[in-house]
Amino acid sequence: MPDSPADRSPQRRLRPAPLLFEPGLAEPEQEHFFDLDDIEDPRELLSRSTELTVAFRAAAERASDFQAMAAAQLADTRRFDSLTFEEIAARADWTPDYAAKMVEHGRGLLRQRRIG
Secondary structure, X not given: OOOOHHHHOOOOOOOOOOOOOXXXXXXXXXXXXXXXXXXXXXXXXXXXXXXXXXXXXXXXXXXXXXXXXXXHHHHOOOOOOXXXXXXXXXXXXXXXXXXXXXXXXXXXXXXXXXXX
């Protein structure tokens, strides 16, 4: 009996399914937040958690600045595909008033980048 076309075609490679747990473990491993759970000395815990808090605040502020610059670029009426404050607000989950403030903030940041 001749081979079917499926038999003659190269065998399709399947990707392995991602494992959501480690096989063989009785209980899934507990989540560790930057290993803070393992620090027993309260002084060290306060110090390390404060460092992380400062780092996350700085990262959030920087990310917010990038959001503002992107919003300003998207609102630029010189672009053929410019967006309104309402459209930007919908994309970023903001109110239109907040989008307008972010666009203004972003324009200031973009001006500083061009000067600096």
